Amino acid sequence: MNQPFLWGGLLAFAVAAGSVRFVVGYPLLRRRSVRVGPVGAAAAAVSALALVFHCAAMFFGPWIDAVPLLQAPADMVRALGLGSHIAYWAPAAALVAAWRRVWWPALAAIVITLAGVGVTMYWPYPLVVHLAWLTAVIIVGSLIPTLLLRGPRAAA
Numbered sequence: 001m002n003q004p005f006l007w008g009g010l011l012a013f014a015v016a017a018g019s020v021r022f023v024v025g026y027p028l029l030r031r032r033s034v035r036v037g038p039v040g041a042a043a044a045a046v047s048a049l050a051l052v053f054h055c056a057a058m059f060f061g062p063w064i065d066a067v068p069l070l071q072a073p074a075d076m077v078r079a080l081g082l083g084s085h086i087a088y089w090a091p092a093a094a095l096v097a098a099w100r101r102v103w104w105p106a107l108a109a110i111v112i113t114l115a116g117v118g119v120t121m122y123w124p125y126p127l128v129v130h131l132a133w134l135t136a137v138i139i140v141g142s143l144i145p146t147l148l149l150r151g152p153r154a155a156a
Contacts (some may be wrong), residue, residue: 001087001104007059010138015143032103038152044098048141050091053077056132058121079087080122088118095141102148110144113137 010046020028027033035042057064057074065071076083092114116133117127 003059006135012133014138014142017146019144024120026146026149027146029080029103033148033150034101034103035150036098036101036152039096041152043094044145047091047095047098050087054088054091085122088121092118098150099144102144106140106144106148109140110137113140 003081035114053064053070053073054077057070057077059144061074061078064074073087077087094106096111099110102110113133113136117130120130120133
């Protein structure tokens with residue numbers, strides 16, 4: 001698998017989805033959309049950043065290690081021990097909790113894809129299987145805010 005192409009494509013997809021949402025100004029599936037309060041939005045943002053850090057620590061170690069104060073937590077993530085499990089599953093659960101009111105098929109999709117990423121990371125699966133689950137979770141995680149989430153100040 002050509003990982004640079006994969007990561008570049010996923011980054012492009014996430015940026016495109018976010019850009020569409022920003023330009024349009026409202027969720028694309030307005031009838032199915034739900035309002036996320038400030039606490040939920042903050043929890044989702046922090047959770048997403050923690051999950052991105054976890055992934056970056058695994059796949060982009062030299063870049064993460066070059067940032068002061070990030071090498072120790074990145075080493076903990078890469079060790080795949082209890083600390084790594086907590087660093088993955090806690091933000092994954094917090095993201096699901098923050099998005100708990102979204103349309104149930106979307107919530108099911110994020111739960112299933114987050115579980116798929118976690119299982120293929122911590123159990124012995126080929127890298128290509130893990131990368132497929134990562135692709136799925138990044139696509140689903142980019143589409144939910146674009147399609148289904150209204151911001152904290154949005155009208156009810």
